[in-house]
Amino acid sequence: MRVRRYMVNKLEEAKPAILRDLGKDAIIISTNKVKAKGIKGLFGKYHFEVLAAADNKTSTVTQESKIKAKPVTTTEVEHHVKNNELEMIKNELRENQKLLQNVISDLSNVSTNFPEAYEKLFKKLVSQGIIEGKAKKLIQKLQKMYTSDSKINAFLIDGLRDIMVNELETIAKPEEISGNYxxxxxxxxxxxxxxxxxxxxxxxxxxxxxxxxxxxxxxxxxxxxxxxxxxxxxxxxxxxxxxxxxxxxxxxxxxxxxxxxxxxxxxxxxxxxxxxxxxxxxxxxxxxxxxxxxxxxxxxxxxxxxxxxxxxxxxxxxxxxxxxxxxxxxxxxxxxxxxxxxxxxxxxxxxxxxxxxxxxxxxxxxxxxxxxxxxxxx
Ligand SMILES: Nc1nc2c(ncn2[C@@H]2O[C@H](COP(=O)(O)OP(=O)(O)OP(=O)(O)O)[C@@H](O)[C@H]2O)c(=O)[nH]1
Ligand SMILES: [Mg+2]
The missing domain is CATH 3.40.50.300 (P-loop containing nucleotide triphosphate hydrolases)
Known part of the structure; x- marks a missing residue:
């Protein structure tokens, strides 16, 4: 492992030097903002101290093939993150998941006066996490569209599918981020x-x-x-x-x-x-x-x-x-x-x-x- 220290005025200035000295596989271990020495420091001038490291063997793999060959999992990044901080995030996520499950099971007891086939779909929506008010509105729309015997029960779900797709397309169609942004x-x-x-x-x-x-x-x-x-x-x-x-x-x-x-x-x-x-x-x-x-x-x-x-x-x-x-x-x-x-x-x-x-x-x-x-x- 070769480690080098660079003092630069702007962080981007470190990059060419790191590439030249340590090659493309170098990683930045730390960057610190430090007050400039002497009179410049008194005037609020800062430098950056950048520590970079690389293995002794330098790789010739291109940037693109490197990404394809070795996707970066955050486990690698996690080495650099405080363990207890990550643990807190994970606990928070677990708690949220539990809460969602509780909400879902509470709502499964909600009953309405929908005819049986509609009631079944209502329960399906609620157990999939759609909030009760929104699920009710969807089933009411479905009822308006088909009187209960005009549509065979098995096909009701296709009617519901159309209503939901149509709503999502009208309210906020998925978009792509594009352009010069x-x-x-x-x-x-x-x-x-x-x-x-x-x-x-x-x-x-x-x-x-x-x-x-x-x-x-x-x-x-x-x-x-x-x-x-x-x-x-x-x-x-x-x-x-x-x-x-x-x-x-x-x-x-x-x-x-x-x-x-x-x-x-x-x-x-x-x-x-x-x-x-x-x-x-x-x-x-x-x-x-x-x-x-x-x-x-x-x-x-x-x-x-x-x-x-x-x-x-x-x-x-x-x-x-x-x-x-x-x-x-x-x-x-x-x-x-x-x-x-x-x-x-x-x-x-x-x-x-x-x-x-x-x-x-x-x-x-x-x-x-x-x-x-x-x-x-x-
Ligand atoms: N399972 C899963 N984990 C993810 C996903 N996206 C990010 N993570 C993980 O979630 C954790 C937090 O990710 P970060 O990208 O650091 O989240 P952040 O919003 O930038 O966090 P802060 O900057 O602290 O607010 C890391 O362990 C990630 O690997 C995902 O789609 N699925
Ligand atoms: Mg972040």
């Missing part, structure tokens, strides 16, 4: 913002051959910058750290030759309005093309309502729904789209970068809900 991901803690940003940037850089850059505004957790830098290094994409509004403006201008700039933000609790307003100051100073809100599908819908109400100050253009792989039922997707009326750009399906991300159209979402038997109450 500066894109920031915002959302609660631990939902997968940084991992998802790396996945999207990888697709832009590798599949669409776009020239991309990262800015991180996350100076909250010690390991957060490090996490993005590892992805930046693997993707060969510059990562600029901005600790103040001024540094953010400087970072945006340093990267203005890029076709897309992806901005990572620190996870914020919706209850901490002070922190959220602090973050908003950045985007008020220099507007972005897109702010995208990331929700974890394992957060139950009741908890998402106050979260959305707080995060809407960022005027999100759309949503990314993460951790599709962690849920057993999919009705929450219907709740989210019909309630917040925002298009979903992506769904994330696991920890591997860049592959665990998908786009789902409205009929695929409805199939996930109606063709899933897990969680069904008989």
């Amino acid at each position: 500066s894109i920031a991901l915002v959302g609660p803690t631990g939902v997968g913002k940084t991992t998802t940003l790396a996945k999207i940037a990888a697709h832009s850089a590798l599949n669409k051959q776009k020239n991309v850059g990262f800015i991180t505004l996350d100076n909250y957790r010690i390991a957060a910058t490090e996490q993005l830098k590892i992805y930046g290094d693997i993707l060969d994409v510059p990562v600029v750290v901005a600790n103040t509004v001024n540094e953010y403006a400087e970072a945006m201008s340093a990267l203005n030759h890029k076709e897309q700039v992806f901005i990572d933000t620190a996870g914020r609790s919706h209850k901490n309005t002070e922190q959220l307003l602090e973050l908003k100051k950045y985007f008020d100073t220099l507007a972005l093309d897109q702010t995208i809100l990331v929700f974890s599908l394992s957060t139950n819908f009741k908890d998402l309502l106050p979260i959305y109400n707080t995060f809407k100050i960022f005027e999100p253009k759309g949503l990314i729904l993460s951790k599709l792989d962690e849920v057993e039922t999919y009705g929450n997707i219907y709740n989210i789209i019909t309630e917040f009326k925002l298009p979903v750009f992506y769904y994330t399906t696991g920890q591997s970068v860049p592959e665990d991300i998908v786009v789902l159209n409205s009929s695929q979402i409805v199939s996930k809900i109606l063709d899933n038997n897990t969680g069904d109450v008989q």
